[in-house]
Amino acid sequence: MARSAAIGRHVDLLGYRVHVAPWLLDELGRIVREAAPAHTIAVITDDDVAQYHAAHVVGSLRHFGGAHRIIYRAVPPGERQKTREQWAALTDWLIDEHCGRDTTIVALGGGVVGDLAGFVAATFMRGVPFVQVPTTLLAMVDASVGGKVAVDTPVGKNLVGAFHQPAAVVIDPTVLQTLPVEHVRAGLAEVIKHGVIRDAGHLERARDVGPRLVAARLEPSQAAFDWHGDELSALITESVEIKAAVVREDERERGLRGILNFGHTIGHAVEIVSGFALRHGEAIAIGMVLEGALAERIGIADAGLRQEIIDALEGAGLPVTLPGAMSAESILTAMRTDKKSREGRAYFALPSAVGVMAGAETGFGVTVDDADVRAVLQPPG
Ligand SMILES: NC(=O)c1ccc[n+]([C@@H]2O[C@H](COP(=O)([O-])OP(=O)(O)OC[C@H]3O[C@@H](n4cnc5c(N)ncnc54)[C@H](O)[C@@H]3O)[C@@H](O)[C@H]2O)c1
């Protein structure tokens, strides 16, 4: 532990460490050797990430990883690869390569690669260690933390999966320099969510750093952002710590972990009704505004909460209103099929103020009548 513990910032949860520091990819080999020493290290990534970051990662693993061999495979980018077919193809590849239990899988990429490679690791030989190297902001602060791994089926997302905690998570914020700006925004939506559900100070810092981060990806030549400085590492670490604190208390999602769904009950329905034209981060941005409005409407939160959420999201360039063509009924219908709601009433994780969630006595689920949901979904006028 000694060496990597000394580098940068970290969060500990469920027996493993999340390391955060600029240029940490240089140290990846050492961290893997300590946390999950193996005969074979199998790197799984996607073609887009590979083009920028694979050589660096494989180099570090080769020099410091302590394995007899490194094998490497890139899948095409995108959610469509998160399937049982791709899980089978990757598993067959490990078998063809004569990998045994002494294999460590390194998942290098966004949430798609993390969920897919993590599910391969969870099931191969009844489970081998894996190390998450998240390369999107969303994967850094959300998908790589908490041990949920899964693939999609044609019927729905994440329907086949497992809880499989990584041996370590290695976050190098400098890799975000190549991340397309829309994915930077999507990640900021989850960072803002963490502030709203647990920590007003975190929301403040997200409002400070977020817009500058977006500007730096929009106009890299004009907006100077210190990618190597500590500011971004600090924001990411704080966001990871918020999710980790929730996961530590409720690993298997029996109660508290539900607060991470803030913005997602309506947001996920909006994502579906848009036919996935809205990205997840955009849809949950809208969902957070509407659920904030709902909390105000039913008297759980004071007036002003919704506006604070809007200010933070707009600063990051995220949408805050429903697309004009989307009807309240279509969203309510999608919410029902999403199983988070039953006829006539729905369950929500709602804040009573920035940083404070309502309903601690009842497992943080607040029951809301459809009439109230309909009212906040109805465009004014
Ligand atoms: N397991 C969990 O708890 C959890 C939580 C939230 C989301 N998820 C899952 O995460 C997935 C979404 O993850 P995502 O938003 O990271 O999407 P993603 O993995 O598809 O990455 C987005 C795009 O960015 C590219 N990319 C990634 N890093 C890059 C970099 N540094 N530079 C340039 N391009 C880069 C990828 O190739 C991809 O095209 C969904 O499948 C979702 O279900 C899981």
Ligand SMILES: [Zn+2]
């Ligand atoms: Zn989300």
